Amino acid sequence: MNTDLSARIRHPALLDRVTTPAAAAALIKDGMVVGMSGFTKAGDAKAVPVAMAERAATDPFRITLITGASLGHDIDRMLTEAHVLARRMPFQADPTLRKAINRGEVMFIDQHLSETVEHLRSRQLGPIDYAIIEAAAITEDGGIIPTTSIGNSASFAILAQKVIVEINLSQPLGLDGLHDIYIPSKRPTRAPIPLMACDSRVGTRYVQIPPEKIAAIVITNEIDSASTILPADGETDAIAHHLIAFLESEVAQGRLNLTLQPLQAGIGTIANSVLRGLADGPFHHLRLYSEVLQDSAFDLFDAGKLTFASASSITLSAPCAERVFGNFERYKDKLVLRPQEISNHPEIIRRLGIIGINTALEFDIYGNVNSTHVDGTMMMNGIGGSGDFARNASLSIFVTKSLAKDGAISSVVPMVSHVDHTEHDVDILVTEVGLADLRELAPRERARLIIDNCVHPSYRAQLDDYFTRACARGGHTPHLLEEAFSWHIRRKATGSMRV
Secondary structure (H helix, E strand, O other): OOOOOOOOEOOHHHHHHEOOHHHHHOOOOOOOEEEEOOEOOEOOOOOHHHHHHHHHOOOOOOEEEEOOOOOOOOHHHHHHHOOOEEEEEOOOOOHHHHHHHHOOOOEEOOOOOOOHHHHHHOOOOOOOOEEEEEEOEEOOOOOEEOOOEOEOHHHHHHHOOEEEEEEEOOOOHHHOOOEOEOOOOOOOOOOOOOOOOOOOOOOEOOEOOOHHHEEEEEEEOOOOOOOOOOOOOHHHHHHHHHHHHHHHHHHHOOOOOOOOOOEEEOOOHHHHHHHHHHHHOOOOOEEEEOOEEOHHHHHHHHOOOEEEEEEOEEOOOHHHHHHHHOOOHHHHOOEEEOEHHHHOOHHHHHHHOOEEEEEOOEEEOOOOEEOOEEOOOEEOOOOOOHHHHHHHOOEEEEEOOOEEOOOOEEOEEOOOOOOOEOHHHOOEEEOOOOEEEOOOOOHHHHHHHHHHHHOOHHHHHHHHHHHHHHHHHOOOOOOOOOOOOHHHHHHHHHOOOOO
16 A cells, blocks of 8 residues: 555655544544635545544534635535534635524634734634645655645644645646745745746745654545536626626726736636636736636636636536546646635735625625625625735725525615625626726715616615615715615515515
């Protein structure tokens, strides 16, 4: 067995640390802080977490679990049902865990994805007892070659007391060389991050740690969970059309050229569809500087529109994954994966002039965006990296369909029930109805533009009435406080926001 693994575990002394998932899981004790690889279902640990859930049935224990973002393979569900999770951060997307969070059974810390490692490095969080990291291979000197994501894995491995490595035989050795591991120095004497373009490489191809920190190695052979991105529809096509027309106007006015500036797109069906829609525009030689590469990135590569993509993970549907990883050398020299504190770093986002495209749950008439909470209280997934980009992008764009739940919910409301992105961080709002360019507008001007351009016709008169009466009362940002949340209250009482 050891001979067969020599291409994957190239440090001979580490071959003796190969063990079973159950034995590795037994190292995790009650009350520990565990850092686990995984970012939007990509590059997640797959065997040891399952063994942890199985062990908890007879040996109960609870941990604080920190990841990069969401996990695949129902890991969050299994750990929740096994009552292993006491605290979870900084992002999740599992329905079972979501319900436990909203019941108050799991304490969830929703956090900007660029900040988690900074809190670990400055010891505001942690320390990490064990890091559980998926790898394609271990180098001759003990370095970890990640798989389809980096996320927070590099810093987890560096900062943890001990590391458990899952060597995934299903991940191709061709991933070696895809990654660029750069770790900022400590504050307050940190040097500028020397990343000057999307295709800059400023770090190493693997995570360097002392080999003696590796406590166990587990062998797996399971592919990443496929993304569940839905195909584009008429509404997402309309959103893409409005956004393309806006970008063309920016070009016409000399603020952009047809190569645009580096693009970022959030995870999800709408953002994926909008990004794919750029293939129909006149733009060329596009670049991505984002968190996640979805199907749309590779569609743009294949359409000859995209020249380079930088991210922290690759999360694909099953057909797209087969196409990409079945012919990976075609794409490899156009890709780089970075730690998420680099992919989401404010310094770099501002330097590169990123155009950020993210998804809103709802926004209000002044441009405040809610991306996390239903009715202001019920957590969905988390803020993710949208705040990192919204605050620092050269153009901060939020997209959503104007209606939800078959028209019972308007995505544009008098006042958002929870604020993740204030009006000061939002430049452009787009629904299938139209686009509102909010730059350099006062609140009353913003409201008029949003109502006229973004609200579904079935709610426009209702929202116009609210705004008119609020203006009559006065104020720089007019509101009727006794009615500001009446739309949400009405929906809970009657099933619809409509009067």
